Amino acid sequence: MKIFNEIKLAQELIRFPTVKTEDKGIMKFLSKKLSSIGFKCMIIKSKGTGLKPALNLYARFGKSKPHINFLGHTDVVANLNDWKIAPFRGVVRKGYLNGRGSQDMKGGIACFISAVSNFIKNKKFKGSISIIITADEETTGYGCPAVMKHLKKKGEKIDFSIVGEPSSNKSVGDEIRVGRRGSMNGIITIYGKSGHSAFAGSYINPCTALAKIIAKLKSSSLDNGTKFMPPSNLEFTKMNVDNLSENVVPQSSSAKFNVRFNSKHKSASLKKKLSKIINAVAKKERCKTKIEYRVSGEAFYTKPNKEIYMVKKIVKKVTGNSAKLNCRGGTSDSRFLGSIPRLELGLRNTTIHMVDEKSPISDLKKLTKIYYNILENYF
Numbered sequence: 001m002k003i004f005n006e007i008k009l010a011q012e013l014i015r016f017p018t019v020k021t022e023d024k025g026i027m028k029f030l031s032k033k034l035s036s037i038g039f040k041c042m043i044i045k046s047k048g049t050g051l052k053p054a055l056n057l058y059a060r061f062g063k064s065k066p067h068i069n070f071l072g073h074t075d076v077v078a079n080l081n082d083w084k085i086a087p088f089r090g091v092v093r094k095g096y097l098n099g100r101g102s103q104d105m106k107g108g109i110a111c112f113i114s115a116v117s118n119f120i121k122n123k124k125f126k127g128s129i130s131i132i133i134t135a136d137e138e139t140t141g142y143g144c145p146a147v148m149k150h151l152k153k154k155g156e157k158i159d160f161s162i163v164g165e166p167s168s169n170k171s172v173g174d175e176i177r178v179g180r181r182g183s184m185n186g187i188i189t190i191y192g193k194s195g196h197s198a199f200a201g202s203y204i205n206p207c208t209a210l211a212k213i214i215a216k217l218k219s220s221s222l223d224n225g226t227k228f229m230p231p232s233n234l235e236f237t238k239m240n241v242d243n244l245s246e247n248v249v250p251q252s253s254s255a256k257f258n259v260r261f262n263s264k265h266k267s268a269s270l271k272k273k274l275s276k277i278i279n280a281v282a283k284k285e286r287c288k289t290k291i292e293y294r295v296s297g298e299a300f301y302t303k304p305n306k307e308i309y310m311v312k313k314i315v316k317k318v319t320g321n322s323a324k325l326n327c328r329g330g331t332s333d334s335r336f337l338g339s340i341p342r343l344e345l346g347l348r349n350t351t352i353h354m355v356d357e358k359s360p361i362s363d364l365k366k367l368t369k370i371y372y373n374i375l376e377n378y379f
């Protein structure tokens, strides 16, 4: 059986121009590689950004428990002009791997596939390793939920997942993500009763109600934060009253807000809490309300468990870094993993989404070594 070299594999992956949900043959390429070392591969389709569906991959080696998983995405962001070295050439120069996706996150994928191939070839173990590769993490985010749905249907249970997103900052392994805050958007519309502003008592002003609602929401504490996450915060991002007259009290007013919430909340309970505050103020002001919510991601958090401490120890051994456990950064596919215990650990994020994205070769080597050691210690 083969051992895949992480640098060569990363170069090969970068050469597929997988912008948005374009596949360009990358999932077939990965399936072939993984099948050749004993993985059972399955392509799972989800809605793409263009006419073609997005192709995602679920690959599993072994049938028994425990089941460790690696998760990554092959799609990359655009921003492709003015590169010194063309973004999809995958050139190694002066100790760096250059190209779109070298850090986010084809580099990380190459590292875990390399580590897994080495481990399977050299070690006997009881349990399973699976790999999930999604095609739309940077855009629509339908891929990972589609894979999760498939696993549920098949009764497959992942015991621990490592998301290979570029979590590191100054050096590989200086940060490990153990959770992310949730994000939810809301639109409040307040309905009053319009009228001539000179005739107080004949109208119900929705502006007054809206102002009081905003003041109330901003002065209500949602929580005090957790050890790893700051207090949840609600911010108003837009206030609007359509009114062309100076002496007419309008019929309605509206405002938009975004809440970044920690793991003390689920979006459902948060909605209830906010709606209660809003409706109570509106009622006092004799106004009616319409409240719309859109959840872009639930908060999640894996309480540092023995796997997380094991990974922290390995990072220390390989890099000398005492990894900080935190919940920084934007969203990732990790938000779709439900209750699966997990962490995010990958390359550095110093050039992600930028022109001239690149990763030091030494980072890729270190990360591969970390992943290999994790497998050795997990089984």
Ligand SMILES: [Zn+2]
Pocket (backbone or CB within 6 Å): 073, 104, 105, 137, 165, 166
């Ligand atoms: Zn990413």
